[in-house]
Amino acid sequence: MSLARRATTAAALLLAVTLPTCGLPTCGLATSTLPVLAGTSALAAVPALAAVPARPSAIVNAASPAARQAMSELAELAARRLLLADEVAAAKYADGSPITDLERERALLDSVATQLSEAGLLRQTGVRFFRVQIAAGKLVQRGLHARWRIRPDLRPSRQPDLATEVRPRLDRLTPQLLRLLKQAEPLRATPARCQADLTRARQAAESSTRLDRLHRHALELALTPVCPPSP
Numbered sequence: 001m002s003l004a005r006r007a008t009t010a011a012a013l014l015l016a017v018t019l020p021t022c023g024l025p026t027c028g029l030a031t032s033t034l035p036v037l038a039g040t041s042a043l044a045a046v047p048a049l050a051a052v053p054a055r056p057s058a059i060v061n062a063a064s065p066a067a068r069q070a071m072s073e074l075a076e077l078a079a080r081r082l083l084l085a086d087e088v089a090a091a092k093y094a095d096g097s098p099i100t101d102l103e104r105e106r107a108l109l110d111s112v113a114t115q116l117s118e119a120g121l122l123r124q125t126g127v128r129f130f131r132v133q134i135a136a137g138k139l140v141q142r143g144l145h146a147r148w149r150i151r152p153d154l155r156p157s158r159q160p161d162l163a164t165e166v167r168p169r170l171d172r173l174t175p176q177l178l179r180l181l182k183q184a185e186p187l188r189a190t191p192a193r194c195q196a197d198l199t200r201a202r203q204a205a206e207s208s209t210r211l212d213r214l215h216r217h218a219l220e221l222a223l224t225p226v227c228p229p230s231p
């Protein structure tokens with residue numbers, strides 16, 4: 001749908017849902033909605049919009065192209081983090097270190113907590129999301145170790161350095177994931193639609209990053225905190 005048509009649809013939707021309920025001079029659109037409609041003929045055609053309130057669902061509809069794009073990027077980046085778990089698994093398989101490293105998990109979650117205010121996310125949202133990314137990464141590592149134990153021919157030939165090579169790459173993804181999680185947040189207001197968008201984003205990420213079954217399973221887990229459960 002073209003931008004102009006989308007704006008017209010959004011404007012019509014806003015009118016339909018808000019006009020019957022608003023009679024106050026203080027009624028106004030949420031500021032997050034205005035940039036979406038500003039400068040469009042749709043807004044000019046319906047000046048009354050500037051003085052009517054929007055229900056949250058209408059705001060979500062108007063804001064959703066950007067939020068949906070963020071969700072797609074979030075799914076792709078979460079998939080890329082899971083592919084980095086292969087490197088972690090290779091490093092640990094080679095030197096026999098345990099998959100779970102609680103000290104590293106604590107350091108990562110502390111760093112997430114300090115980055116949260118910059119991303120504008122609630123502590124609970126960001127930390128929970130990262131706990132699940134860690135769990136999904138461990139799922140991949142365990143799966144690969146099991147595979148490599150029974151199939152020596154599939155073992156990695158290279159041993160990456162965890163501290164100097166792999167963890168810095170994981171760390172670079174952290175602020176980007178938090179930013180995208182924040183940008184996709186408006187979609188949470190409509191759980192069923194959020195889940196549908198998430199499924200599409202996950203499937204697109206699965207094919208663009210060519211995930212195998214193990215990684216697809218892990219990605220499904222990794223994305224569970226993004227949307228509230230549908231009723």
Ligand SMILES: O=C(O)C(=O)C[C@]1(C(=O)O)C=C[C@@H](O)C=C1
Pocket residue numbers: 088099100101102104105108133134135137138167170
């Ligand atoms: O850095 C590691 O040692 C990892 O295994 C990666 C990771 C993560 O996903 O960030 C996963 C499991 C560990 O317990 C700690 C962190």
